[in-house]
Amino acid sequence: MFLRPALGAAAAALALFAATPSTPAAAESHESVTVDSKGRIAPDGTITLTGTYRCVGSTGPVFVSSMIAQSDLSVRHGIGGSLAVCDGKEHHWENTGKPYNRVLKAGTAKVEATLMELRPQGGLPLPTFHATQQQDVRLAKN
Numbered sequence: 001m002f003l004r005p006a007l008g009a010a011a012a013a014l015a016l017f018a019a020t021p022s023t024p025a026a027a028e029s030h031e032s033v034t035v036d037s038k039g040r041i042a043p044d045g046t047i048t049l050t051g052t053y054r055c056v057g058s059t060g061p062v063f064v065s066s067m068i069a070q071s072d073l074s075v076r077h078g079i080g081g082s083l084a085v086c087d088g089k090e091h092h093w094e095n096t097g098k099p100y101n102r103v104l105k106a107g108t109a110k111v112e113a114t115l116m117e118l119r120p121q122g123g124l125p126l127p128t129f130h131a132t133q134q135q136d137v138r139l140a141k142n
Contacts, residue, residue: 035135
């Protein structure tokens with residue numbers, strides 16, 4: 001009879017432990033990615049987006065990726081990708097790319113930047129997200 005309450009307490013303690021952030025999650029609070037409020041658009045439609053990032057504790061390659069949307073926010077265009085250095089210091093990133101159908105123009109756009117690691121797990125590189133941010137950006141002509 002005394003075994004059931006003890007098992008219940010052990011299960012509750014295990015659930016509490018499992019819900020407690022581990023060291024990598026605690027490190028994530030020191031990780032960030034930002035998007036500058038201004039971007040550039042060249043006459044040929046090439047977009048340049050910039051910002052900063054900070055990350056720590058990577059075991060695989062880390063990248064800053066960016067996507068942009070304008071008018072129809074359900075249609076997002078990938079704009080380049082940069083290799084990141086996860087040394088705990090703040091770094092600048094810059095991504096450049098040309099959307100397939102040149103539908104973007106100078107004006108307001110929604111940008112999302114993501115700091116993502118390809119962490120080796122069981123022999124396969126699986127994505128691990130360090131930080132993400134969405135920002136309204138003003139695209140200006142070069």
